[in-house]
Amino acid sequence: MMKGETIVFYLLAALTLVSAAMAVGTRRIFRSAVYLLSSLIGIAGLYFWMRFEFAAAVQIVVYAGGIAVLIIFSVFLTQRAGDDMPTPPMLRTIAAAGAALLGMGLVMLQLVAHPFPTPAVAEVDRSVSAIGRRMLATGDDGFALPFEVVSLLLLAAMIGCIVIAMRTKPNQP
Amino acid sequence: MWNLAQLTDLIHGWLYETFPPAWALAFEMIIVGIAVIGLFAGLGLVLVLMERKVSAFMQIRLGPNRVGPKGLMQSLADTLKLLVKEGMTPDGVDRFLFNLAPFVAMIAAMLLMAPIAFAKDFQIWDLNIGVLYVTAISSLNVIAILMAGWSSNNKYSLLGAMRSGAQIVSYELSAGLSILTVVVLTGSLQISDIVTAQSNGWWIFKGHIPVIIAFVIYMIAVTAETNRAPFDMAEAESELTGGFHTEYSGMKFALFFLAEYINVFIVCAIGATLFLGGWMPLHIGEWTAFNGIMDWIPSSVWFFGKTFFLIFLMMWFRWTFPRLRIDQLLNLEWRYLLPIGMVNILLVTVIAILKWHF
Amino acid sequence: MMEPGLYHMLFIGAALFFIGIYGFLTRRNLITMLMSLELVLNSVCLNFIAFNKYVWTDRLDGLFFTVFIIAIAAAEAAVAIAIIIHLYRSHGSIDVSSAEDMKH
Amino acid sequence: MFLTRYFSEIAEAVGSLLKGMRMTGYYFTHHKEIITQQYPDNRATLVLPERFRGEVVMTHTENNEHRCTGCTACELACPNGTIKVVTKFEVNAEGKKKKAVDKFVYLLELCTMCNLCIEACPTDAIRMAQTFEHSVYDRSQLTRILNKPDSKLQEGVE
Known part of the structure; x- marks a missing residue:
């Protein structure tokens, strides 16, 4: 008999993969966004399953609450309800599926053949305060520099978005 | 006892x-x-x-x-x-999403119940990221509204959904910032830690003025986040004939309705936990007799009393203030609440570092 | 092999990655291409977390990489959607073929 | 100065919002001021305002006398044609013919309770009553004759 945890894992994996496949397969763009969202939530569930609660919460906040809403908004602004996307030409579908399957096969061959080192026994403390201390530490295992670089990147992205989205005055060419 | x-x-x-x-x-x-x-x-x-x-x-x-x-x-x-009542599905809607949306709203509301401490030692799941979990899951709510709005194939629903999306995404920031002030003072995201940190006084009393400002911002932001008047742009009966739930009837409408009220309860419960001490009774300094009497009242009564007080406050807002226009709404958030919240969190950090709170 | 472990997680990661690649290759709509890219990024995040969980349990690097990737993905999505909406305003369509005049 | 204007705006807004909340809070805590009438239940104790206008009636004394001379001023004053005064000629004690009211017909279905007829009446013969339960099963019941049968003109009214 399977343990409850195992059943939950398989359910989450199925949710993630099936909805991801449907997200790239469906021809209705809004449904595609919703399937993508459920796939992202499935991944957050997998993080929860691995006891990485902080990563799961960040995933839900940023992806489900931010990026998915952004994508849905852009769908609202650029598509008409009821329109289906055109089916891609058969040749391209076959070529893409072939490439994806081939790559998948190669990666899986490598994965099965490669022995991964056995884990060190002690699990490190993953509470939020420990994460915060590591995040702002400047020593060998600190992440202060990437943290600052990411914050700069976010600032640059914000300015870039404002500049792109700013409406040019209609009377100017 | x-x-x-x-x-x-x-x-x-x-x-x-x-x-x-x-x-x-x-x-x-x-x-x-x-x-x-x-x-x-x-x-x-x-x-x-x-x-x-x-x-x-x-x-x-x-x-x-x-x-x-x-x-x-x-x-x-x-x-x-x-x-x-008959549950109608109008012609021309995206059937699957149309029928799914109310359940997404309900599921998001149900997931939010997990980390709430209803009484002393009475909690479903004491997550170590409790408050962050609540902010994360509450952002799923907007998805249900967007789904309902798009799949209804109705321009009023779409407009309501877009307004609601813009509104919820922007007011989440203010709510998050005001939650962070308490997290900074407590030093933990866990709900049980936050409650026990208030055993010698609720944060709104011992956190000086910044926590009071954070409380006010929190109440405004969650009123907007749960789409209640004066921020009910998503429904706006007089302009959008009901907004995102125009096309819903019967049980599916009831689920949306119920989800709204459950969300109100949850945000008020979180507000009570963060600012008013959750199930912690009111204690005043060294008055042992008074504190003893307060301890005698069961903790669940304290929790529900505070929560219902905040719910009453939200209802008071709803039946007093007129509805905002969408540009006024975004103005309020981006020009007033967000800058004030950011300055406020700096103040709280200073207080927490200098240990001025008591 | 029933007990889920590192290989299961890596399989999910690889499958997600190639589902994303398939979507990126077949779709011609910019928004759906962006969605496929998000899937690819997520598969990488999942791999980082899985390695952190099952191989290097004494470190937190996988978690940090995931958090930074999520932050960068948010910035990328915001900029991409700003560009897409601008393209829609100027060309009236968000098909990649409509952006071809940038070649000249 | 930008900052002072910013903060004074906030203070003003908060002040005005609190004022509104004080008003509704006052109503919430003062249940005695509730103005809802639970109408069919309190029919026995219902008190209508003095100036409420229900329908036009003609006052009669206990001797079955009214004050209407049949001058048709009310009929002329009515904008809707609600009132029709049918007159007849009566022979009085001195043998003179005199105009008197035969039937004072009042069409309630046309009346808007505008009070113009009452103001036009030179002898205060008609007034507004406070009855308001006017629903009937047949429209013909809304056509009323206001002067009671065999009623007479009151002495001394010209």
């Missing part, structure tokens, strides 16, 4: 003695699920009646007073009506 932990321990022990662990866990899950659904039904009935009564008294009316003594059965009758 009044210890709910004994009750839960008793049930837990009995289940694990009688059944194998897997089954015992499954039974516990079922019990918790039934308890949550029962709480949902009870809250829905109570809050709908409360809203109607409060609105009536504020408008010098009587409110529902026909069904049952003093109209207490009114919401039960409403539920019955909604249950037997």
Whole structure:
């Protein structure tokens, strides 16, 4: 008999993969966004399953609450309800599926053949305060520099978005 | 006295003695699920009646007073009506998403119940990221509204959904910042830690002015986040004929309705936990006799009392203020609440570092 | 092999990655291409977390990489959607072929 | 100065919002001021305002006398044609013919309770009553004759 945890894992994996496949397969763009969202939530569930609660919460906040809403908004602004996307030409579908399957096969061959080192026994403390201390530490295992670089990147992205989205005055060419 | 932990321990022990662990866990899950659904039904009935009564008294009316003594059965009758109504699916809608949306709203509301401490040692799941979990899951709510708005194939629904999306995404920032002030003072995201940190005084009393400002911002932001008047741009009966739930009827409409009230309850419960001490009784300094009397009142009464006080506050807003226009709404958030919240969190950090709070 | 472990997680990661690649290759709509890219990024995040969980349990690097990737993905999505909406305003379509005049 | 204006705006807004909340809070805590009438239940104790206008009636004394001379001023004053005064000639004690009211017909279905007829009446023969439960099963019942059968003109009214 399977343990409850195992059943939950398989359910989450199925949710993630099936909805991801449907997200790239469906021809209705809004449904595609919703399937993508459920796939992202499935991944957050997998993080929860691995006891990485902080990563799961960040995933839900940023992806489900931010990026998915952004994508849905852009769908609202650029598509008409009821329109289906055109089916891609058969040749391209076959070529893409072939490439994806081939790559998948190669990666899986490598994965099965490669022995991964056995884990060190002690699990490190993953509470939020420990994460915060590591995040702002400047020593060998600190992440202060990437943290600052990411914050700069976010600032640059914000300015870039404002500049792109700013409406040019209609009377100017 | 009044210890709910004994009750839960008793049930837990009995289940694990009688059944194998897997089954015992499954039974516990079922019990918790039934308890949550029962709480949902009870809250829905109570809050709908409360809203109607409060609105009536504020408008010098009587409110529902026909069904049952003093109209207490009114919401039960409403539920019955909604249950037997035909659930229509209009022509030309995206059937799958249209029928899914109310359930997404309900599921998001149900997930939010997990980390709330209803009484002393009475909590479904004491997550170590409790508050962050709440902010994360509450952002799923907007997805249900966007789904309902798009799949209804109706321009009013679409407009309501877009307004609601813009509104919720922007007000989440203010709510998050004001939650962070308390997190900075406590040094933990766990709900039980936050509550025990307030054993010698609630944060709103011992956190100086910045926490009071954060409380005010929190109340405004969550009123907007739950789409209630004066921020009910998503529904706006007078402009959008009901907004995202224009096309819904019967039980599916009732689910949206219930989800709104449950969300109100949850944000008020979180507000009570963060700022007003959750189930912690009111203690004043060294007055042992007074503190003893306050301790005698059960902790669940304290929790529900504070929560319902905040709910009453939100209803008071709703029946006093006129609705904002969409540009005024975004102006309020981006020009006033967000800058004030950011300055406020800096102040709180200074207070926390210098240990000025007591 | 029933007990889920590192290989299961890596399989999910690889499958997600190639589902994303398939979507990126077949779709011609910019928004859906962006969605496929999000899937690819997520598969990488999942791999980082899985390695952190099952191989290097004494470190937190996988978690940090995931958090930074999520932050960068948010910035990328915001900029991409700003560009897409601008393209829609100027060309009236968000098909990649409508952006071809940038070649000249 | 930008900052002072910013903060004074906030203070003003908060002040005005609190004022509104004080008003509704006052109503919430003062249940006695509720103005809702639970109408069919309190029919026995219902008190209508003095100036409420229900329908036009003609006052009669206990001797079955009214004050209407049949001058048709009310008929002329009515904008809707609600009132029709049918007159007849009566022979009085001195053998003179005199105009008197035969039937004072009042069409309630046309009346808007505008009070113009009452103001036009030179002899205060008609007034507004406070009855308001006017629903009937047949429209013909809304056509009323206001002067009671065999009623006479009151002495001394010209």
